[in-house]
Amino acid sequence: MIKNAARPRGRPRNFDEGEALEKATQVFRSKGYDGVTIDDLVAGMGVVRPSLYFFFGDKRTLFLRVLHAYAEKKGSRAAKALLEPQSLRDSLAGFLRHAVESATEEGSAPGCLLLCIAPVVNDAEVQQFLQNTVAGGMALVKRRFRDGISAGEIPPDFPVTARASQLLDIARGLTMRAQIGTPRKTLLRDANEAADLLLHPRRGKAAQDH
Amino acid sequence: MIKNAARPRGRPRNFDEGEALEKATQVFRSKGYDGVTIDDLVAGMGVVRPSLYFFFGDKRTLFLRVLHAYAEKKGSRAAKALLEPQSLRDSLAGFLRHAVESATEEGSAPGCLLLCIAPVVNDAEVQQFLQNTVAGGMALVKRRFRDGISAGEIPPDFPVTARASQLLDIARGLTMRAQIGTPRKTLLRDANEAADLLLHPRRGKAAQDH
């Protein structure tokens, strides 16, 4: 008989903590923050009310925990999509595709907890966290552009900061369109086209060069 | 004595309907939809509770009215910025600048009712309205690009639809950054840079042309 994980002492829980947090994420994604009641969470997470308070604290505490977990998971996947060994063009396309896919995945409400839900939460800690997350995203994308310069994929005068902002802005735009119901197919097409656009070298006065 | 507007019969209101709606807009912009209580509206609009229900209906009805007014005002200003007689580059920059300025105007919470608040409202009518508004925005931008082709500002094979999507996505991204507190100055700089980017002609295989 295998005694791999000593069972804890008292009455066993009816829920798995990780699963419950995942379910809470779905609830917040589909109803926002203010739109969610404790009863929504109780129903959605499969955790009875006193246990919810005991293990996860109040709604705000739970949301912060959900938000951190979501950001870590999504951030690491985005980093993976971006930094995988491949052409710069494919990195950008992969990054945007990832944004679209995660914003339109089945089983979750369309949109993104970080980009669509959290920004409208009136809470200083949430806002601070978002600022930091955005800064982290910028740093990551700029790093990939700089690597592209080192590898000779783009010219040394490539406007790294501007293009990083643009890439992230387009990711935000695609995500918001997912939120309001734009189909994944449309967004994936636009993600690929945006990747091409962002690689154009710095623009001089040669606008009418056709 | 001037009898320019026959005063109505009963006790005069102590609020102006237009001003009250404007105040309601501020309330929804700063607290979202679900985060707003009737008491918030009563306090913010300067309309007492029974009058609020009598003249504006319940919260949902009021929000829809606010949303329509907001969309009309913002849409007409955006159209003006875009269709004003000027170079295509300046039209795009003007459009994005307008988005940034309206998302960072003083006296209002940063962000946009249409792009940041309404998308997370769980209401079929709101969502349908947003879909229509987005479609209208796309049509407007595409028109401007087509005019640019006619005027010879961009080549006939310019990818109108893709660039229109990109322009609107960038506007969404800039607006969301405003919502989370990015300063106007930064966003205006990025708006201008984005306008340049969007005018690049169609990209072939000439990515490494440096």
Place this chain on the structure above:
DNA sequence: TGCATTTTTAATCATATAGTTAAAAACTCA
């Protein structure tokens, strides 16, 4: 089996909130 531990069950409390009502106030018109 009985005691200690942990979670659930079920109930409860206080507050917040949406929405309504009746009477008083402020006005116009005759």
Place this chain on the structure above:
DNA sequence: TGAGTTTTTAACTATATGATTAAAAATGCA
């Protein structure tokens, strides 16, 4: 001035919601 009209004042009802509590149930351990 008095009747008719409209809005405000102030109070109220019912429900929703956040949060807590005490007892019961389910387990491990001796």
